[in-house]
Amino acid sequence: MPAAPSRVYEIRHTFRAPLDYVFAWCTDYTARDARYAGEGYVRRILKRTSRRVVYEDLYDTPHGWTWSHQVVALRPPDLWRNEAIGSHRAWSIDYRLSALPDGRTELHFKGRRWPTAIAANPPKARLERELRTLWRHLGASLERDYRAGRPARDPVRRSRRRRSRA
Numbered sequence: 403m404p405a406a407p408s409r410v411y412e413i414r415h416t417f418r419a420p421l422d423y424v425f426a427w428c429t430d431y432t433a434r435d436a437r438y439a440g441e442g443y444v445r446r447i448l449k450r451t452s453r454r455v456v457y458e459d460l461y462d463t464p465h466g467w468t469w470s471h472q473v474v475a476l477r478p479p480d481l482w483r484n485e486a487i488g489s490h491r492a493w494s495i496d497y498r499l500s501a502l503p504d505g506r507t508e509l510h511f512k513g514r515r516w517p518t519a520i521a522a523n524p525p526k527a528r529l530e531r532e533l534r535t536l537w538r539h540l541g542a543s544l545e546r547d548y549r550a551g552r553p554a555r556d557p558v559r560r561s562r563r564r565r566s567r568a
Contacts, residue, residue, distance in 0.1 A: 407516075407523075408514045408515060408516045409514070409515055409526060410512065411511075411515060411529050412510075412511065412513070413511045413530055413534050414508055414509065414511070415508070415509045415538070416506055416509075417506060417507045417509065417541050417545060418548070419505070419506070421480060421500075421501045423544075423548055424507040425479055425480060425482075425499055425554075426555065427548075427554040428482075428509075428540075428544070431447060432445070432447065433446065433447065443459045443460060444460045444461075445458070445459050453475065453476050453477075454474065454476065455472075455473075455474040455476065456471075456473050456474070457471075457472050457474075458472070459472070459488075467489070468489055469488050470487070470488030470489070470491070472484055472486045473485045473486075480499040481497065483497070484497070489518065490520060490521035491515055491521060491523075492515065492516040492518065493515050493516075494514045496511075497509060509537065515529075
């Protein structure tokens with residue numbers, strides 16, 4: 403990662419769904435993810451295996467394009483790590499899930515972010531507030547899918563299915 407000063411951001415979010423469902427749902431990166439997050443980016447999946455996902459996001463902003471390249475290491479059943487580099491930031495994020503009573507799951511998000519030459523790190527309180535809002539949106543979608551009995555979108559199953567057709 404870049405040598406510039408970094409800042410650590412940390413949040414927690416609780417889902418009303420079991421750990422295995424939350425892991426599968428959260429780690430199934432697709433081109434449709436912007437819709438769940440309530441954001442307006444275009445995602446392109448470059449590579450997917452049972453232990454790794456590589457993708458790029460492109461945002462069209464009033465100030466021009468923002469791009470990021472993400473490499474996600476999947477460590478079922480409760481951990482994944484995202485290493486990202488982009489035009490406006492570099493991130494190293496650990497996502498850890500913990501089972502809670504009554505079938506709930508807690509996400510612990512801890513990320514280190516480095517600024518780039520064209521964008522500084524935002525204030526800690528502001529970005530953590532934005533991250534909590536993002537995970538509230540994602541959590542509402544996840545819980546809606548879980549309550550409706552929709553299967554978690556499992557990348558391991560999808561990856562195996564794709565290989566078996568080849």
